Amino acid sequence: MRIISGKYKSRRIQAPKNLPVRPTTDMAKESLFNILNNTYYFDAISVIDLFSGTGNISYEFASRGTKTIYAIDANFGCIKFINSTSKVLDLDINTYKSDVYKFLEKTNLNADVVFADPPYDFETEQFLKIVDLVFENNILNEEGVLIVEHSKHTDLSKHAKHRYDKRYGGNVFSFFDNNLEEN
Numbered sequence: 001m002r003i004i005s006g007k008y009k010s011r012r013i014q015a016p017k018n019l020p021v022r023p024t025t026d027m028a029k030e031s032l033f034n035i036l037n038n039t040y041y042f043d044a045i046s047v048i049d050l051f052s053g054t055g056n057i058s059y060e061f062a063s064r065g066t067k068t069i070y071a072i073d074a075n076f077g078c079i080k081f082i083n084s085t086s087k088v089l090d091l092d093i094n095t096y097k098s099d100v101y102k103f104l105e106k107t108n109l110n111a112d113v114v115f116a117d118p119p120y121d122f123e124t125e126q127f128l129k130i131v132d133l134v135f136e137n138n139i140l141n142e143e144g145v146l147i148v149e150h151s152k153h154t155d156l157s158k159h160a161k162h163r164y165d166k167r168y169g170g171n172v173f174s175f176f177d178n179n180l181e182e183n
Contacts (some may be wrong), residue, residue, distance in 0.1 A: 001056050006042075006063030013059065013085060018019065018079050021053035022101045024149060025119060028168040032147070033060060035115065035166065039145070042066045045112035048139065050100045055082035056170055057115050062091040069109070072096045072103050104133035108134065112141045117149040124154055131159055146176040 001023045003011045013032050015021065024032075036042075043065035049058045052071035055078075061069055071082050071093050079097045086093045095104060100118070127148060133139075134146050146155060152170050156162055161176040 001054065002026055003059055003063045006060070008063040010058070011063075011089075012052065013053040013054070014078070015046070015081060019054060019081060020075060021078065022058045022117075022120065023054050025171065028149075028171040028173070029056065029060060032173055033064070033176060035151040045105060046070075046110070046151065046172060048072065048111040048114045050103075050114065050116040051118045052095075053117065055079050055085060056068075056128060057117065058082065058093050058142065059085065059091065061113075062086075062089075062093060067092065068096060068111075069093045070096060070098055070109060071104060072098055074099050097163075101129065101133065104130065104139065107137070107139065110139055110141050112144040114140055114144065114146045114148070116146070117146070120154070122154075124156070128155055128159060131156070131161060134176075135161055135178070140178060141150050142178060144177065145152075146177070148174045150174065 001013050044067035049071045052073045055071055056073045058069050079095045082095050109119045114134055133151055140146055150172050152172050156174045161175055162176045166173045
């Protein structure tokens, strides 16, 4: 994996092979950040990266100037890797080793962008529970966005907070927000 833009543009990061991860592809990540770049000033937002895995998405935000980043993953190896990579690159990424659902139920953190990249083999209900917990617990700031990455075989478009999907090969990013108007 590589960092697409910002301070560490083109920097390659090699994750250990024993981590149970599926990093977002560079093509999909670049497309996602092009969308976000048109909406946010990266140095003025806060981010929560759920199921952070290798930290791929967190590093991209940090490289682009985001100062407040929380990376949450249940796997100790993933958290250890994010911490060590953050130290090498001098990135301020706050890590939490936690089950994502428990974290969402108990956290008092808020963010402008919440990104979730759960395992693609989750049932639709497991994806939707993430969405529900983010909104029920007011984790997303008023003008914020929740982005859930999933496979093209999962459909989250029926959720009331769903706004649109962006598809990149077999990857789909579903966007959710607090906006009550129809888009």
